[in-house]
Amino acid sequence: MRQSTSKRVLVTGGAGFLGSHLCERLLADGHEVLCVDNYFTGSRHNIVHLMDHPDFELLRHDITWPLYVEVDQIYNLACPASPVHYQHDPVQTTKTSVLGAINMLGLAKRLRARILQASTSEVYGDPDVHPQPEDYRGNVNTTGPRACYDEGKRCAETLFFDYHRQHGLPIKVVRIFNTYGPRMHPNDGRVVSNFIVQALQGRPLTIYGDGSQTRSFCYVDDLIEGFVRFMDTPEQHTGPLNLGNPGEFTIRELADMVIRLTNSSSKIIAKPLPQDDPKQRRPDIARAKALLDWEPKVRLEEGLKRTIAYFDRALDRHELARAAE
Template sequence: MKNIFDTTKIISKRPPARRILVAGGAGFLGSHLCERLVHEGNTVICVDNFSTGRMENLSDLLRFDTFSVIQHDIVDPLELPVDEIYNLACPASPPHYQADPIHTLKTSVIGSLHLLELARKHQARIFQASTSEVYGDPHVHPQPEAYWGNVNSFGPRSCYDEGKRSAETLFYDFHHQHGVDIRIVRIFNTYGPRMRADDGRVVSNFIVQALRGDDITVYGDGSQTRSFCYVDDLIEGFCRLMYNQPAIRTPVNLGNPGEFTVRELAQQIIRMTGSSSKIVHRPLPTDDPRQRRPDISAAKRDLDWTPGVALTEGLTSTIAYFEHQLSRADGEFVEAAQ
């Protein structure tokens, strides 16, 4: 996919090659970020416990001498001299973060604490991948950064929602108490190649079901809305925030403000895959937000950032990725059966 950004003003502000730690670097977003940072000439250390991350996401990077992988859980302390830290370490899909909710909360809180202590020790700039889930089931639409949210602290999604909110608090306190150089992004729904087929997110679910000819499962009546940002756009936003001058140390929304109902997404994917799948409805999960759309005024103003990949273009690349993944899996199954 073509690079749609004129990054000259960002590159001019970027420091020389750095030694960068990417926690959660083997995951969907983390692997794309590692790729970007390595190709920019940095030394990148991917740290991942591989609970949801996959080594195959990093296969193209292993040939670089400037890239290395450490299997480690940030719930345990880590000592590495680094210039920058990106914290993307936490399962982000409901089936995965709900599988071990206590560990999810520990990753968000204790893991962030360990990385902040590391940043403090080495005077490293540190980036936190927060989430639109801090807004909960919002009463304000679209959601600006100033909105405090409507979050349930006692439910199946709370381990993730409240964990990310607590992590933001830690980042705030480390900056104000210790002068740590922080950056915080609130990520709205993002999709693209390297998503897991079993991650339970709406885009991957629908594509995999459509390609297999299975019924497409829509929870509720499908009128709930989401905004879908392609991964390349999001990573560009990460880098613009990380190197922006003057520094922005308050949370910044990143996402695509184009808003679609879940049913519209299902219909679009059926059309694009030529699938015979039918839409079936299931009960809405507990605390599932009815609306989700970012107000990206701050990103536009301060980062000169807006997403540029249309949904149809991004879905084309994502569908092609899953077609390859499924055909490879089917081939391995046939080979094993012979």
């Protein structure tokens, strides 16, 4: 029997890494889910196990075009999130962030639906404040190769808060820090997936610079828990809200851990540091702790074991080889 609190929920980017996990969680919580994706970086493979669920619906659509559906809540996750993908077509990346936000906000306004924006720690740029609290305004290069994503997401946040102020729209804005787990794209250029694929193939693990730059890695289940809890908070809590793991590791430490956990014979090689690559990244999650009683529970080593098992099980070596080409 359907729960009386059940809602019809739209998840844009629902066939992507984070979106597929969110769809799964929402269905488990008893909601109807409309998954929307244009498959630029998402994949039907990520949600094929949900296709026969009676409360799951899939729609192929690009949110740079208006969408006319009836829902109670919207999670706006649609946008390529790794440098390899968002720099492939930077103009389209900006359009997805900005026009996509306008279209989803317009839909939410018509329906008076609560809407959550998946923003990013990239709005902080290469930070000169560490760790990064939500009131830090960032250090972003507006003309660099990462700006299509960084500035697109910053503009999307502006639109969300202006719709809230001008139209009283119930919004939630989360800033996602590095997240990893099963269903990551093997060729997305992110450090966790790069290292795992390289280690499983016995190829050298590529670090940039001397590997001393730091990142904080949040397991996907912890992030999704934060999403759901924040969406359910009272309307006056709009964010922005950092969601991520405050545990901080150097890139070289991560490489060493992946090699050990995969029992790989891979070596580590260094290449020049890309332009505007942040030297350090760690969230201040004091607000999330206080508001949501939330903090990550999955330790990096345990999360890596689960992610490695996914890559090893779900992708045979030939598929990994093709993905890495």
